Amino acid sequence: MTKERLVDLAEASFRQGHYTFTHFLSLAEQDEFYQIESELQYAGVTVFGGSEGTERQMIRFGNPEEFGYEEQFPICCIHCRPMAARFAEKLSHRDVLGALMNLGIEREVIGDIRVLEKESYFFCLESMRQYICDNLTKVRHTGVLCEKIEELPPAVKPNLKREELVLTSPRCDAVVAKVFSLSRSKVIPLFREKKVFVDGRIYENNSGLLDPDTVISVRGYGKIIYRGILRETKKGRYTVAIDRYI
Numbered sequence: 554m555t556k557e558r559l560v561d562l563a564e565a566s567f568r569q570g571h572y573t574f575t576h577f578l579s580l581a582e583q584d585e586f587y588q589i590e591s592e593l594q595y596a597g598v599t600v601f602g603g604s605e606g607t608e609r610q611m612i613r614f615g616n617p618e619e620f621g622y623e624e625q626f627p628i629c630c631i632h633c634r635p636m637a638a639r640f641a642e643k644l645s646h647r648d649v650l651g652a653l654m655n656l657g658i659e660r661e662v663i664g665d666i667r668v669l670e671k672e673s674y675f676f677c678l679e680s681m682r683q684y685i686c687d688n689l690t691k692v693r694h695t696g697v698l699c700e701k702i703e704e705l706p707p708a709v710k711p712n713l714k715r716e717e718l719v720l721t722s723p724r725c726d727a728v729v730a731k732v733f734s735l736s737r738s739k740v741i742p743l744f745r746e747k748k749v750f751v752d753g754r755i756y757e758n759n760s761g762l763l764d765p766d767t768v769i770s771v772r773g774y775g776k777i778i779y780r781g782i783l784r785e786t787k788k789g790r791y792t793v794a795i796d797r798y799i
Contacts, residue, residue: 556589563596563614572615572624576661576678577602580770581747583610584755600753603628603676604704606711606798607665608770610753627679628664629701633689634672636696641671644692649673652692656685667709671695674702674709713778713796720791723782725751725769726759732795733774748772 559575566573578586583600590598597616602609603626617623633649635641649666653675664676673692677685686699720727729749730740743749744759750770751763763769765781780794 556585559586559589559593559612562612563593563598566614567596570620572613572620574614574627575612576659577609577611577664577676578661579609580750580753580772581755583753584750586612587752587754601626601628603630603664604710607676608776609664609676611664628676629679629682630704631675631677631682631685631699632672632702633675633692633697633699636698638671641695642693643670644668644673644695648693649675652689653685656688658684667705669709674705712799714799716795716797717783718793718795719786720793721789723762723791723793724759725749725756725761725763728763728779728793728795729769729771732769732777732797733771735774743771 562573562575586593593614596614597619599613599615600610601607601613602611611626611628613624613626615624646666646668649668650660650663653663654660658681662678662681666673666675682701686701689699690696718728718731720731726737726740726744729735729743730737735743741759744757747755747757748771749756749759750772751761752768756769763779763781765779767779768776769779770776776798778796778798780796783792783794785791
């Protein structure tokens with residue numbers, strides 16, 4: 554989604570007095586939004602992906618104080634389960650996404666996908682719910698049934714694992730290297746290639762210092778919440794806390 558389209562949606566909401574929504578945005582598209590976020594605040598901005606901790610997000614433009622009412626995000630949660638669990642295959646994120654794309658729909662109408670062995674849960678635009686439920690009948694060789702549910706069950710909500718790490722520096726590149734067990738020579742290119750996201754924004758300053766409770770996503774490696782420095786040793790090392798998404 555281009556910056557121009559974001560501006561158009563904000564303008565339409567503000568001038569016409571109704572809510573407007575983007576599709577599900579990738580991290581790169583969210584970075585486009587955050588670059589001009591301050592320019593769009595006049596229209597009222599809310600970001601949501603269907604549940605806490607989702608990576609793919611939608612943006613709603615509209616101010617409930619001005620409009621006098623709330624309008625929920627047009628997001629639906631789908632449970633995709635095997636017709637015969639005994640004979641079902643163990644499926645991956647790629648399997649589920651591939652099956653959805655084979656229906657001829659665009660990636661932008663699908664949010665996060667959570668896979669739990671033989672079943673999966675994913676978010677989609679409400680307008681696509683019936684089409685997906687009627688037509689997604691097979692994932693790989695497994696026959697499936699799809700139905701709308703109100704929210705993700707606890708078993709598939711993101712789990713966080715608290716870890717304490719000892720670093721020579723609290724810089725962002727040092728945190729990324731330690732968290733994902735990478736050498737400096739492999740970490741620096743990730744910043745140059747715009748694969749590191751901090752709170753949804755592309756982050757190219759590898760020497761930058763992070764604020765507590767910052768969400769760091771590294772494309773191809775994973776996602777953590779940086780909780781901050783716990784203590785500094787006499788030898789100048791830093792013990793930091795992170796919560797790792799597992």
